[in-house]
Amino acid sequence: MYTRRDAFKKMAVAAGTFAAASSAIAAVTDACFSARTPPQSEGPFYPVNDQLDKDTDLTQVTGGLGKAKGQMIFVTGTILDQNCRPIKGARIEIWQACESGRYNHPNDESGLPLDRNFQYWGIAHTGTDGKYIFKTIKPGSYPAGSGWIRPPHIHYKVSALGFHELTTQLYFSGDPLNDKDLILKALPSADQKKVVVPLSPAGPEFNPNSLLGDFSITLQRVV
Numbered sequence: 001m002y003t004r005r006d007a008f009k010k011m012a013v014a015a016g017t018f019a020a021a022s023s024a025i026a027a028v029t030d031a032c033f034s035a036r037t038p039p040q041s042e043g044p045f046y047p048v049n050d051q052l053d054k055d056t057d058l059t060q061v062t063g064g065l066g067k068a069k070g071q072m073i074f075v076t077g078t079i080l081d082q083n084c085r086p087i088k089g090a091r092i093e094i095w096q097a098c099e100s101g102r103y104n105h106p107n108d109e110s111g112l113p114l115d116r117n118f119q120y121w122g123i124a125h126t127g128t129d130g131k132y133i134f135k136t137i138k139p140g141s142y143p144a145g146s147g148w149i150r151p152p153h154i155h156y157k158v159s160a161l162g163f164h165e166l167t168t169q170l171y172f173s174g175d176p177l178n179d180k181d182l183i184l185k186a187l188p189s190a191d192q193k194k195v196v197v198p199l200s201p202a203g204p205e206f207n208p209n210s211l212l213g214d215f216s217i218t219l220q221r222v223v
């Protein structure tokens, strides 16, 4: 016999289910909203010279015989909107120093050695899954003046139709220079966590001894 008490129970379950679903949706929305990747300075070394080879493998230059010096890494991730949906057709540019800490840029007067086998910048585009991947090396640190040493980092510029362009930088977990970096430390602590990426062994499908880091990026839609 179906009682009034059963009816209340059913309503309570339904309400609970709805509340759980609502809070789950809110959590996802909040996660995406709060996950918006913070912008950071472009810095003085944005590429100014075109290069023939601008693909996603920075560890060698097309036509060259050598391999770039340094620890090989793969940086990968998904370009997302604020509702956690992948963005198709996003353009991701990265530029960075070579293993010695030198940029291939006229503004870099550090005197650190260039690596002629390193492709200092590259461009990727996302497909329907929003994913990108670059094969590169872990960049060196370099002096930025007045005793300030920039920790290893990779510069990113990400653009997609209908979204604000984002310029930011990726750092690596555990580097002692991170805690003293004036650019990274200028971010609120919650935002710092979004741009510091752990590296772990890349696995058998990648080059031996290479490392892998996941840097997914959330863009802000133009409204």
Ligand SMILES: [Fe+2]
Pocket (backbone or CB within 6 Å): 043, 045, 150, 153, 155
């Ligand atoms: Fe830099």
